[in-house]
Amino acid sequence: MNAPVLSNIKCGECPIRHRAVCSRCEGAELDILEKIKVYRSFKAGGQILWRGEAMDFVASVVSGVATLGKTLEDGRTQMVGLLLPSDFIGRPGRERVEFDVIAASDVTLCCFDRKPFENLLLVTPHLSERLVEIALDELDAARDWMLLLGRKTAREKIATFIDMLIRRSSLEEETAQNDALTLPLSREEIANYLGLTLETVSRQLSALKSQGIIQFKDRRNFEVLNPQALYDLSGDDSPN
Amino acid sequence: MNAPVLSNIKCGECPIRHRAVCSRCEGAELDILEKIKVYRSFKAGGQILWRGEAMDFVASVVSGVATLGKTLEDGRTQMVGLLLPSDFIGRPGRERVEFDVIAASDVTLCCFDRKPFENLLLVTPHLSERLVEIALDELDAARDWMLLLGRKTAREKIATFIDMLIRRSSLEEETAQNDALTLPLSREEIANYLGLTLETVSRQLSALKSQGIIQFKDRRNFEVLNPQALYDLSGDDSPN
DNA sequence: GGCCAAACTTGACCCAGATCAAGGAATCGT
DNA sequence: ACGATTCCTTGATCTGGGTCAAGTTTGGCC
Numbered sequence: 001m002n003a004p005v006l007s008n009i010k011c012g013e014c015p016i017r018h019r020a021v022c023s024r025c026e027g028a029e030l031d032i033l034e035k036i037k038v039y040r041s042f043k044a045g046g047q048i049l050w051r052g053e054a055m056d057f058v059a060s061v062v063s064g065v066a067t068l069g070k071t072l073e074d075g076r077t078q079m080v081g082l083l084l085p086s087d088f089i090g091r092p093g094r095e096r097v098e099f100d101v102i103a104a105s106d107v108t109l110c111c112f113d114r115k116p117f118e119n120l121l122l123v124t125p126h127l128s129e130r131l132v133e134i135a136l137d138e139l140d141a142a143r144d145w146m147l148l149l150g151r152k153t154a155r156e157k158i159a160t161f162i163d164m165l166i167r168r169s170s171l172e173e174e175t176a177q178n179d180a181l182t183l184p185l186s187r188e189e190i191a192n193y194l195g196l197t198l199e200t201v202s203r204q205l206s207a208l209k210s211q212g213i214i215q216f217k218d219r220r221n222f223e224v225l226n227p228q229a230l231y232d233l234s235g236d237d238s239p240n
Numbered sequence: 241m242n243a244p245v246l247s248n249i250k251c252g253e254c255p256i257r258h259r260a261v262c263s264r265c266e267g268a269e270l271d272i273l274e275k276i277k278v279y280r281s282f283k284a285g286g287q288i289l290w291r292g293e294a295m296d297f298v299a300s301v302v303s304g305v306a307t308l309g310k311t312l313e314d315g316r317t318q319m320v321g322l323l324l325p326s327d328f329i330g331r332p333g334r335e336r337v338e339f340d341v342i343a344a345s346d347v348t349l350c351c352f353d354r355k356p357f358e359n360l361l362l363v364t365p366h367l368s369e370r371l372v373e374i375a376l377d378e379l380d381a382a383r384d385w386m387l388l389l390g391r392k393t394a395r396e397k398i399a400t401f402i403d404m405l406i407r408r409s410s411l412e413e414e415t416a417q418n419d420a421l422t423l424p425l426s427r428e429e430i431a432n433y434l435g436l437t438l439e440t441v442s443r444q445l446s447a448l449k450s451q452g453i454i455q456f457k458d459r460r461n462f463e464v465l466n467p468q469a470l471y472d473l474s475g476d477d478s479p480n
Numbered sequence: 481g482g483c484c485a486a487a488c489t490t491g492a493c494c495c496a497g498a499t500c501a502a503g504g505a506a507t508c509g510t
Numbered sequence: 511a512c513g514a515t516t517c518c519t520t521g522a523t524c525t526g527g528g529t530c531a532a533g534t535t536t537g538g539c540c
Contacts (some may be wrong), residue, residue, distance in 0.1 A: 070387040072475045078390040080383040091376055098380055128372075135375050136331055140338055142382035143320040147310040149389035150318040150435030154527065187488060195390030200527055202489055219488070219536075235312045394497065427518060440497055442519055459506075459518070482540095489534070499524070506517075 008039050014110070019086035019171075020060040021134060024126035032120060038111045042066075042103040049089070049101040057111045058090030064107030065184040069100045069192065078149075079193040081138070084168060084184070088134050092118050104185055149195045152235055157194040158204040159233035162214070166227060179224040180217075248279050254350070259326035259411075260300040261374060264366035272360060278351045282306075282343040289329070289341040297351045298330030304347030305424040309340045309432065318389075319433040321378070324408060324424070328374050332358050344425055389435045392475055397434040398444040399473035402454070406467060419464040420457075 011034050017023060022033055039062065042048055048066060049055065061083050068081035080099060083089060089101060089109070112120075121128045148160055165181050183190070187205075188198040196204075208214045213229050216222045224230060251274050257263060262273055279302065282288055288306060289295065301323050308321035320339060323329060329341060329349070352360075361368045388400055405421050423430065427445075428438040436444075448454045453469050456462045464470060 068383075070383065071477070072387070072391060073477050074475070076391045076475075078387040080386045093373065094376070099383065132372055132375070133333065135372070135379060136334070139375060139379045139382060142379060142386060143308075143310065143339065146320045146382060146385055146389055147312070147318040149386055151312060151316045197528060198488080199490085199529080203527090206489070235314070235316075237311070237313050437498060438518080439499080439520085443497090446519070483538105484540105485536100485538085487534100487536075489532105491532080492530085494527105494529075495525100496528090497524105498526090499522100501522080502520085504517105504519075506515105508513105508515075510512090510514105 008034075008037060008110075010034070011037075014062070016060060016062055016086035016110075020110075021088050021127065021130050022060070024130050025124070029124055029126060032124075033112070036112055036116050036120075040109050040111050042107045042109070044103055044105045044107075046103045046107075047100065048103055048107070048109070049097045051097055051100050053097050055090055055094060055097045055114060057113050058088070058092075058117050059109040059111040061085050061087050061089070062108040062110050065104040066107050067102050067104050067185070067189065067193075069102060071100070077192050078195060079189065080142070080145075082184070082193060088131070090114065091135075092121055092131070104189060154194075154196055154200050154204050155207070155233055156235040157196060158201065158208065159230050160236065161190065161194060162208075162224065163227075163230055163234050166224060166230075179227060181222060181224065183220045183222070248274075248277060248350075250274070251277075254302070256300060256302055256326040256350075260350075261328050261367065261370050262300070264370050265364070269364055269366060273352070276352055276356050276360075280349050280351050282347045282349070284343055284345045284347075286343045286347075287340065288343055288347070288349070289337045291337055291340050293337050295330055295334060295337045295354060297353050298328070298332075298357050299349040299351040301325050301327045301329070302348040302350050305344040306347050307342050307344050307425070307429065307433075309342060311340070317432050318435060319429065320382070320385075322424070322433060325412065328371070330354065331375075332361055332371070344429060394434075394436055394440050394444050395447070395473055396475040397436060398441065398448065399470050400476065401430065401434060402448075402464065403467075403470055403474050406464060406470075419467060421462060421464065423460045423462070 011017065011022065011030050014020075022030065025033060040059075042064075044064075051071075063085055066083040066089070067079050068083065069077050069079050071077045083101075121131065148157055152160065162181070165183075166179070169181060185193065186198075187201045190196075191198040191201045194201065205214070205216075208230075209216060211229075213226045213233075214222050214224055251257065251262065251270050254260075262270065265273060280299075282304075284304075291310075303325055306323040306329070307319050308323065309317050309319050311317045323341075361371065388397055392400065402421070405424075406419070409421060425433065427441045430436075431438040431441045434441065445454070445456075448470075449456060451469075453466045453473075454462050454464055
């Protein structure tokens, strides 16, 4: 892991302050974090962590998108997590990385060396409480994804994925010029996330387009014309 | 949830003491747990918790097997967790249950009312540390299962499942009369766990049998004649 | 601005596993 | 002990999505 070290911005001005692992910390606690944090950047496609490698830092995603992936002996891969801004990388008490972490776009991380961070955790309930919340949210998300991977059709998988992008983006920004979205991943990466092939992803996106449910501006940018239809195609139970 | 309340056994004699959420607690801490715990039993097939229901207790599995399941609007279901003795049900800070919890066999739980348990967590690091460990282990397991559901073939899924049973049973008991195992689930339940149909599960088990890798004693009990071959079929990377 | 590589789309064909269908074997209640 | 119900096996057929194979678009780079 060798990434350029950037000049930090002040925590008070950090765009992910409200959701990241540090979101409950104020004043003195924040000052300590401020002192031990280091920003690092990765180019799109760069490997952030390798499976099995010693994990010597933990980090929050400040900007960009990273993926967590697992690989079978013959090279088939499955993405097991998608890290968007404010998401957390690393686990207290884990010496080694359990999966490959790759920058899907240019990524900036707010890194903390693991040992100091773990020590801080022990004496900072605001930090450890938030970290437990984050871990449990990830567990819920992983289980939702198990349902998707095990039982949903290709169409339902794509619809669920786009629906997730809508929800996540409405959390992030209040900009929200209605339903204009960006795919954070290539077709192949989407396929690895959904347990499909890139050809099937492409076909399903084309099908949604020709049904008038979405409309592409270019390869990555599109607009959702009919969010309700999209949700109906996701196969999920009624909650909205 | 209305299950018979059993007479408790002493924590000191509890068969799951060494792995359950209470495993780090001793002396006074254990006395408190002892006081607030209640054993409850469920018949095979009984529903322990319903998705969306208020979760008013948390629990450890003392004996038997329970499943965590999610369901799509049209009834397709995916098992998202398998709870064996010492596994934990429920999450601090979660008001509602996220999935159906069903007794796959007769099950005995060691239950704690949620509120008192959460209060205890705040003042008992031995308890909360162990709970975080358990949650992170579950997250790792969920991600391994995502790889299985998204990318493995039917054969690989079955091999992985049996391999998991071997590992788990060698953890549990030192009885371990070599490689004699019991399927904790029906064919249909295995199918729901692996993202397959019950017919495919049956066919794959028959195939393993006719390849001389496993041998059935009856429907549920079998012996693994060739654990290495089984592992080789699982598709996983080399570690062992 | 034009070439090249990478990313994507689309078509034709195929196959693993789903679905449909029929028995067989274990278990339960009487 | 006996139907009867539930669970499981096995066979026949079908199909969604994978695989293979061209093309097409896009964006990067001299």
